[in-house]
Amino acid sequence: MKLTQEEQKMLDGAYGEGVQLAMKVLVAVGEAYDAPYMVPVTRTHVALSNQEADLWFVEKLVRGGAHCKVSPTVNPGFNIELFEKLTGEMTAEDIEQMQRTRAAYQAIGATLTYSCTPYLQQNIPFFGEITAYSESSATPYVNSVYGARSNREAAQSALCAAVTGVTPYYGYLIKENRRGQALVEVKADMHDDFAYQMLGYVVPEKIGFQIPVFEGLSRPTPEALMNLGAELNTAGNVAIYHILGVTPEAQTYEDAFQGQKPTQVVTVTDDDLAEMQERLSDPKGKIDFALYGCPHFSIRQIHDVVQLVKGQKLAVPLYIMCSTATKDLAEKMGFLEILHAAGGELTDQTCMDQPCWRFLYGKKGVTDSPKCAYYTKRRQMQFVVTSLEKSVEAALKGEIA
Amino acid sequence: MKTYHCHKIAEGKGEGEVLFSEDPVNFYLVDPKTGVFIEPHHSLSGQCITGKILVLPYGKASSVVQADGMFQLKMTGNGPKALILQAPDTTLVASAIILEYPVVDKVDPAFFSEVKNGDRLCVDADAQTVTKLD
Structure with missing residues (x-):
């Protein structure tokens, strides 16, 4: 990968071991995908999980002196004070782990929102903005609904982008890779937000991990779209979708498929949704x-x-x-x-x-x-x-x- | 001995018996106490990956569980010695670098027809080589 002088200095350790490790991770991800260079990010979201590897990594970065250049919003762990009132069953280890997670993310300079829906409240990107969002409902939402650009980041790679202020240029950051692949004709009755949960689970079974273009969805609520993305990205690795006439990169059929033909056309019916609900x-x-x-x-x-x-x-x-x-x-x-x-x-x-x-x-x-x-x-x-x-x-x- | 060219993803060197996985891998579904795959309906279900060179198509599952699974295997010492990927994904790559597992991809196509389960391999990510040992 071609690095700028500044990025090379980060990689060489001029800004401490924490920044060096963060840049090392990003270079490796970039090289794995043949990314030619890094690009600046202006927004990030880290899927903090308060689990062993999460805490271990963020503490390692903090010990190495890292501090976020682009302060990320973060996912929830748990609310210690509230649950102390609600239940007597938390262990001292549970509480200590959450306290350490809070301290580490504060030290690294994160914006402590503790929410998995930053895209509805505190961290809203604009069309075309280059970002690094981890969290299964967040990445599809910013990509699909806002037309911002994010790869399907891991919690750790998003944190590295927050620390260094850059991300490798590959994948969904490039317009051609955002092209719709399979056409999904929705014949089911999509009368409530719950139907979108089921739709998100059904689609990867029909088209694999291709980018779906939905036809037949009119005026979905923000919550319906939140559900759709969360389930597409849980049942599959689908971090972007398009809805004809609704989402910004699919105002026309031509735009959604970028002038090409769909690789596959599938239909989703009421029976598909009901059968999925039964199974789940x-x-x-x-x-x-x-x-x-x-x-x-x-x-x-x-x-x-x-x-x-x-x-x-x-x-x-x-x-x-x-x-x-x-x-x-x-x-x-x-x-x-x-x-x-x-x-x-x-x-x-x-x-x-x-x-x-x-x-x-x-x-x-x-x-x-x-x-x-x-x-x-x-x-x-x-x-x-x-x-x-x-x-x-x-x-x-x-x-x- | 035969050496195949590959592409480095995460630095390091590892030697061991090769184990091929037909299915994508989620390390959270490997028991860290034994290194045995506990995921039902997986081609490696019931097999042990400890000390192996694991060849897999790609990783699956969220970054949280993938990183946690690899972390726990690292802590118990029951993880694989190195990974050979067919298609890298961000989650697996980031986790491997952080947890210092050697990882390569883009191995010469001949590797896949000439190397069988149980052969001994040396993966040298820094030299970008995979060597079949006698």
Whole structure:
């Protein structure tokens, strides 16, 4: 790779071992993809995970003196103070690990948003902007909905881009590589955001990891698009999609396929979505809790839950994960009070794949998120996956038929 | 002895028996205590990768779990000695550099017809060579 003088100095260690390691990682990624050179990034998002390798790497960079040039927003870990009130089951190790994660990301100069939906709130790129976003719902959103440019970054490579301010020029940063490949004709009834969860899971099975161009989706909500991207990138490695007439690089058929023909044309029907839901869901019956916010819920989604539980008592606890900014808003708007009165809680700064949920292990929940159900398989939690409306109804009754 | 040319992704050198994986690999689904693949329906299910030169098409799964899996194998010493990739992905490449696993790709096509499971190999990423030892 051809490096600038400044980049070469970073690689040679002139700015300390932390910056040197970050540049070494980026050069290796660049060389693996035959990238000719580095390009500056102006936004980054790091999928902080508060897990062993994550903490080990960020602490290593901090010890090596690294500090972010482009301060990244970060994913959630868990909210220690809130969960100390909610449960007595966190261990001293759980708490210490999260404290170290907080300290390390603060020291490296991250913007401590602790949210997996930065693209709706605190870190919104513009069309064509070169960025480095990790996090499975974030990369497809910035690429597809805003037309910003990001590769499917690993948490670590995004952090290296934040530290050095550059990323290798390859992949989705190049217009030709963003060309739609397979045409997906949606014949299914896409009446709610939940249908988009299922659509995202169905498509990689039909077209592999090709870039899908959707036809037949009109006026999807931001939350629908958040769900679509999260599931495309969980069921497959699909970090960009286009929607004809909706997303900026697909205003016309010609644009979406960049003048070429689709490699494949597939159709998605109601049956496909229903069959996928059946497969992703554990058996129905009695439930112990309801969990939402994978990805983090928006204020509109919290509003929808609040409308359903207002003035009623939930039969089982209901938790909604969201950003701190959204929680503050929910409090100002009176939503939090209604939710508390019904027996629900907003758990901000928190991801479902964290040890703070230990008190729910071995239990069965209900959720609207297949991604939530997928990641908890290794935490011995079961999930019935269904629409928001049906799942809240189940939480009010304590069971789902 | 026969030497094949390759392309360096992550520096270092490793020697061991070769093990081919037909399927993409998620190191989180390898038991760090034993080095045995625990992913069901995987071509390497039940096999041990400890000390092996692992040849794989590419990595799969999120950066969080991939890095964590490779980290745990490094800590227990039950990881592979080196990786030979057919198609690199960002997550696997970044994890390998950070955790200091030697990795190469673009090995001469002849390698894939001439080398079989169990052959001894030396992967020298810095010299950009893969050598079949006698």
